[in-house]
Amino acid sequence: MTSSSRDLAATAAWVIAAVLLLAYPALRPWEDETTLAGVVAWDSPAWVVSHTAAILGLVALVAAASLDAVAGRLRTAVPVLLAAGTALVLPYYGAEAYGLPMIGELARETEDASLVDLGDGFRYAPVPVTLFSVGLLLLAVAGVLLLLGARRSALPAGAILLGIWLVAFLPQFFGPAPVRIAHGVLALAAGLLLALAVRRGSRV
Numbered sequence: 607m608t609s610s611s612r613d614l615a616a617t618a619a620w621v622i623a624a625v626l627l628l629a630y631p632a633l634r635p636w637e638d639e640t641t642l643a644g645v646v647a648w649d650s651p652a653w654v655v656s657h658t659a660a661i662l663g664l665v666a667l668v669a670a671a672s673l674d675a676v677a678g679r680l681r682t683a684v685p686v687l688l689a690a691g692t693a694l695v696l697p698y699y700g701a702e703a704y705g706l707p708m709i710g711e712l713a714r715e716t717e718d719a720s721l722v723d724l725g726d727g728f729r730y731a732p733v734p735v736t737l738f739s740v741g742l743l744l745l746a747v748a749g750v751l752l753l754l755g756a757r758r759s760a761l762p763a764g765a766i767l768l769g770i771w772l773v774a775f776l777p778q779f780f781g782p783a784p785v786r787i788a789h790g791v792l793a794l795a796a797g798l799l800l801a802l803a804v805r806r807g808s809r810v
Contacts, residue, residue: 612673617801619670620764624797626663628790630656636783642719649710657703663793664692664699670797674804680765681755687748694741698734742776749773764799771796 634656635647647653671685706725713721728734749772756766771792778789 609677612677613804616670616673616677617804619666619673620797620801620804623663623666623670624794624801626659626666627793627797630660630663631783631786631790632656633659634786639722639725640719642713642717645713645719645722645725646710648706648725649708649714653710654703654707657699661696661699661703664696667797668692670800674800679804681751684748684751687744687751691741691744691748694737694744698738698741701728701734739776745772745775749775762799762803764796764801764803767792767796767799 633652635644635650635652637644637647639645639647668685668689671680671688674680675682675685705728709721709725713719749769752765752769753773756769771789774789774792778786781789
């Protein structure tokens with residue numbers, strides 16, 4: 607792959623990641639999951655689309671960071687940590703995207719809001735929640751490396767925003783819908799600015 611084609615691919619990957627990582631919280635249904643409407647929402651097209659966007663967005667993020675690392679714009683450790691963290695969180699997202707809708711469909715048919723307990727049973731089982739948490743921590747470490755790099759040299763604003771987004775990934779799950787959507791907006795800004803930095807030839 608030539609440098610120009612690699613930069614074009616990196617630009618596209620950053621933009622795709624930015625859009626998809628915003629789509630995740632923006633399209634996700636936000637009904638109260640202790641109610642029947644919240645459980646039934648798991649079976650909605652918006653639920654599947656939003657969580658699929660999260661999966662593809664994280665994959666695009668790893669691709670973009672890897673391409674930038676090959677080009678010398680990003681420290682190698684960052685995409686390695688992103689890849690490892692993503693590998694650990696994707697199974698959980700897969701269960702959310704394609705497992706919970708089956709429970710939502712059953713809740714729609716039976717009008718039984720207590721089925722949320724069935725979803726929570728595999729959401730918070732020891733193995734999946736541990737793998738998910740470790741994956742998020744690895745993503746946070748990648749974010750810390752980006753922010754530490756900002757202290758040593760002038761980084762593009764997108765790299766700093768990406769570092770903040772990665773560090774905030776875990777805690778934002780405990781916030782309300784506006785906080786989580788704002789986190790998606792941060793991903794959009796970071797990705798678009800990093801894409802612009804690639805086109806301008808900035809080094810991260």
